[in-house]
Amino acid sequence: MPFLFALLFLAQDYSHRGFVETRTALYPQAASNDASHAVGEALLRHESFYQPFEGVEVAGAVDVRMDTHHQTERQWRIDWRDRTLQRPALSLRRFSGQIHRGPLTIEAGKQFVRWGRTDVVNPTDRFAPRDFMTVVDSEFLGIAAMRATYERGANTLDVVWSPWFTPSRIPLPNQRWIVTPPDAPVLPVERSVPRGSQAGVRWSHAGFVEFAAAYYSGFDHLPSFGVDASSAAIRQFYPRTHMAGGDVALPAKWFTVKAEAGYFSFPDDRIDEYVLYVVQLERQSGEWFFIGGYGGEIVTRRSGQSTNFNPERGKTRTVLARAGYTIDVNRSVALEAAVRQNLDGAWIRGEYSQAIGQHWRWTAGLSLIRGEPSDFLGQYRRNSHASIAVRYSF
Template structure:
């Protein structure tokens, strides 16, 4: 058994509101137990008290399925699966994190495991992940090459901040617990030697929501509007590949995915269209304790939909509602521009026998000039003790990927003990 206990403080939360000052207490427990020869049990659970002093927001359907919110406390079995190894086969069954992709921070092929972006954790993306119930089988073709198959019978969506306007009744519709609502994937992966690479396919659902307007009406006496909006997660196909290699102090990595949706022609004004998402990066180490990763990030949207088309609806009220919903969908899914260009950089420097770690992560999209910065300093105080201070800066136009969550900009500090 291992784990950690942390006291932290965030000046802002990750919801789209104006609340400030969030002290928290987090407990993480991990277990790797060898039950028998070739049979292992792996589990990770965590209790996150992140809303101390604040009312608990109403749990979203995604949280209701996988998490438990009780008086500002999120308790979660993040992973819990059995692993059987026999000969060339390895089988995992249960709740598990399946992370695909070799690019840094941004992974086009990472379409299986959801993330909870409302969590307040200094580690960022990797800590936001929570496991899916899945059956995974690996077959070792050679010592360095594996064929991987995965079946996910229960869909779990990512949890993101949503700003619900007055008069809007919002509900999230997730696929049912039926056999035909499962997801499947396959991957051929090579690890080791001079080149790491893989090709992958996945048939599942969009982890991010897409807004659909149902009814829209206006009270003739008061003028109050009432709009019913559903958050849905349509089916999609993903075909992707990645690679990573090194030469001297230089490392090279890349990742690409083509995602085919049900709106290939762009006829539906509220649904995401197919897209190509790609990342190409270079990594360089300097001296023994400075590492720099720079990546180009691009996206091409096929038959991009202009959300203003929704205004052609014969019902002006419903047309306006559909326009706003479509625009929000395309901001969240990054489809407001046919071509999107951006770059990311991670600079990591260590001092004092690697006890002091200073890191800066940045991401900038050119077309709308929105960006994200996360400076972070971590210091190993003593055996098991670590102090971290940092911040998250979101900036851009209101209707841009990072501008949408600009009010979540803030600082954080954490004191953690690992055992």
């Protein structure tokens, strides 16, 4: 009997992959709250996929990380909710089960849910919190959710329910990616993570013209801040929000035109209400690809009773561009830029990447940030940096 079970297990479809990566960032300038000039990071990621039966798949991923700048916790425990201020040293990045039957696909567990069609800024991508420890180099976080996708012909209905809230991780207060006015008083921060679920639905149509409409009801994964006079503290909170929006893609002779927009309403009158939109042109020619567009914002209710950390709004009223060239099968270069329309802030990043053999790859990058202290991008003008990453994939 044990031999039979072993044969059944070996007959199943199991695959895995992963990588080990080290990354070093070098900052020529010291920040007002951070005098360090170098940050080193190490990350081990392992992903597994198991298909016990046809139409059934279990997927999991684990991250193990450490760094020199205390952005990562110094305790070894398995974290799977991604609610900590620091990155967990050991985290369950993904663990979900998926069932596919005909036009219906159901996935439950910790997973990644991506909506939207444009690049750099995605107004309708509400189930996608990020790690913003380094503001200009963010990474998506998984969420606990149940997702049902139904496809019929050219139409797809996507319904998502998340039982608890996963916030974006923002920079630590004693490090260079948090910029505070030099004369600001030092107050304690009281963080309040809401309880409650989120839900959303997206309908999309695929054809010569592709378009979609989406609605989300839940919490803003980016925090707002207000002063609590009773405790003389800064209150960090995540307001309830409703988003209605959509996206469209239209192929033309020379470019593909893409647009995406979302209207954000907040029952809490301390929070601005606004529309975020992006219009971009995209073209691929041979080994080149080009993306250029504009991110805009229309404020429909301005409150002024709170502030927020919102890189999405920070990249509006901005010209956005991305380009890349594949030199050969092993080498590539890429350039990305965001320039405010009033020229008060600009961020430009260039990268060169090269593979060595089947498993090794190194990537060198340079990020230049300039602007005025009052601008979202310009406030990070002392954070221009060079980086080098070495990855071994298996």
